[in-house]
Amino acid sequence: MAADVETVIVRNDIAELPAVYAALEAFAGTVGLTDAVRRTLLLVVEELFSNTVSYGYPDGGKDEIEVSAALGPDHVELTLADRALPFDSSAPPAGPAEVDDLDAMGIGGLGLFLVHQFADTVVTERTGGVNRTRVLLPTRPD
Template identity: 30%
Template structure:
């Protein structure tokens, strides 16, 4: 049958925070159309975290950031690619957050990265042509 449009989604975002609403709406629709509501919440959480990190840290030097998110379903696997032109930043090199520390003593950040690792089956990072590229895979159950 091949990949039809229903199994793939491309979203372009800027650092305009209202883009977050667009992101969430499109993701909810995508997961519903593909009958994978069980992963809708965790995957949306991951992409929200990545988006927020990009506009907060990736654009901290004042640059305009552009973000491209691609989702695809291949057989029983969701493949998500998150790409931005922000400051080079390999999220996988961040230390794990200390989840036992009290909220007051916990390092800022790092939690989004923890989610990315904890909620997906595999994550790869590369910096290509002045873009951060994060590729994540998640097995679909059932």
């Protein structure tokens, strides 16, 4: 089952995002994800990775972030592990305000909201200074 798992370790730098994408694109190709699931996987990792890199290191500390994807019977399990400031991604944020007016539209917290909308499960655990966020993305059709 080794082929059904992909892991990449990168620096806590947004410039590393293409390396994360490349690993997950390879995983998607190997396990035969549909385009829809592949896109969701890439969107979710982008939101989580960019959140961590943007807000998790206010003092500019260096870190390595481990990103892995594994194929389950009816889901993809995406895991990010880092030593950033504690942050609980499992708390579902409020959705966008119900507005139909451009001026009233805001996007604060939208990234994590999207993650929760697409995922069946979002769990963050912190052990020994390591944040480990695990996301289950359904692979079955709705």
